[in-house]
Amino acid sequence: MSVDMTAAYRAIDGALAAHRDELTALSLDLHAHPELAMAEHRSAGLLTDMLRRNGFRVECGIAGLPTAFRAEYGTGTPRVAFLCEYDALPEIGHGCGHNLIAAGGVGAALALAGTGLAGTVCVIGTPGEEGAGGKILELDRGVFDDVDAALMFHPGDRTLPIRHATAAQKLVVEYHGVAAHAAGSPADGRSALAGLIQLFVAVDAMRQFVPETVRLHGIITHGGTAANVVPEYARGEFQVRDLTRESVGELVSRFRAAAQGTAAATGTTVEITPGLLYAERKNNHPLAFRVADHLRTAGIDVETPVLRGGTGSSDIGNVSLALPTIHPYLAVLPRGTATHSREMTRLVATPEAHEATWTMAGALARTGADLLADAEFRDAVRDDFVQCPPDYPA
Ligand SMILES: [Zn+2]
Ligand SMILES: [Zn+2]
Incomplete structure (x- = not known):
């Protein structure tokens, strides 16, 4: 690899530090104004405004979904996409912590764009995760056709690089x-x-x-x-x-x-x-374990993946069967805290949750930099996608 990754990682940390207050305000604004699946007009507006202000080209209302968007920085291949969810739940607001997913995804994208590495940094706004399957509709309508890898994370009560999720009808x-x-x-x-x-x-x-x-x-x-x-x-x-x-x-x-x-x-x-x-989830192992390495370097405890039980389903599954995809979990809640709960709604607005989110954004951006700069890593990611079946519970 001829690119100096130390400089790239330093640029990522610098960008995240520079945008930290604005990203925190963005997350708290989303949290204070929860919007339901496919009605996230204000939220999509806040996210795309920040991306536009930072030099991203933004297209709103893609795939026939008014609250979906795609933003891009740079040109050509490889194309690395950070996915943002920003829908809330009826009655309990952001009890799934999508405010952190959205602000973390934007943070990772701004940080990776700041490295100046060749390729395209994308942010794909994926509305309606809670039951409306925004990613499935976007996938079917070609939004992911030219994307080489899709990266996102989800807040939870433990930090895990990979986890199974069931298929659901x-x-x-x-x-x-x-x-x-x-x-x-x-x-x-x-x-x-x-x-x-x-x-x-x-x-x-x-x-x-x-x-x-x-x-x-x-x-x-x-x-x-x-x-x-x-x-x-x-x-x-x-x-x-x-x-x-x-x-x-x-x-x-x-x-x-x-x-x-x-x-x-x-x-x-x-x-x-x-x-x-x-669809069931197919975790890309080289990508997921690279994120885990970056998290460990940043001082976050990463647990051994538990593949059995206690899982739901998400529209990221369909994306993961079409291209290399990761959906790691980040601990922002005490162990055992129920998701989709009022307690989670409260805890995803704390300074501690945001601190962890910016560390995750840094790990995702570093992994994105590795993808843009390292052809061997890209090959490993592609090979795993082509050759390995989804992870099933033991
Ligand atoms: Zn969620
Ligand atoms: Zn949820």
Whole structure:
């Protein structure tokens, strides 16, 4: 490698120090004005304003998503992208800490741009992580086509370079029956709610005969309008999760058969509308372990990856199957703190959480510099992507 990485790393630290106060203010502003999935207009505006002020070319509303954006600095290849999530949760605000992801991603990009290394530094604004699958839509619409690697991190209660995440399929289930007086003429009615309740019973029966890695869960969002009317309409939402998309596909077939069965049993009809399919996560090992090395050098404890249990799903999975991608975790919470909690909302606005985030931004920017400057490292990253399957729990 002919490039002086010491100088590049020094430039990264200098840029992060210079922007630290502004980045902290950005994170706290996002935190104080939480916006829900796909409605992050103000947040996207704050992020793109800061990028524009620092010389990035910005395109807003990409992929047909008003709150998505892509910003670029430099030209040509390689192209390294930092991903920003900035949606919040209903009622509890930034209980998933996406304010830190967004400000950290912008910080990493500004820092890498400051090295002057050849190539393009991208920031991709990925809205609607919480259920709306912004990255999946962006991926399908070509936003990642020319990107060589996608880097982001997620705050949590431990620092881990890699972690598995399950594939997941959301399903909206609607039963249609016949309304009738529930006491006067119940024999004329057919209860859509009964069909839906029996589906929950059928899913519970299925649970014993699926691999232990499977998660099947749902809610009733509409169960009728009056106790004295046989419900003619009932609606539920389910999620089917397992290690791979293939396994989820088979489970969805069984789920559909069960839904048809309970419709037949209750004299109703059923409609199933699938949502986006979230793919399992494929962590790029050379990238993830390079970030871990940089974090250790900066004095952060990095734990041995735990691959089993306790994982959800994210739209980063789909991106990770298309190009080299990392999604390491950064400890900003005491061990055992629940995510998506009011406690997490409080803790992702502390000085300590921001301090850790800037260290992570430095590690991500250093890894980006390694990618831009080191062709051998790029080859290792590419080889791992082509040759290695996703990490599955042991
Ligand atoms: Zn999150
Ligand atoms: Zn979340």
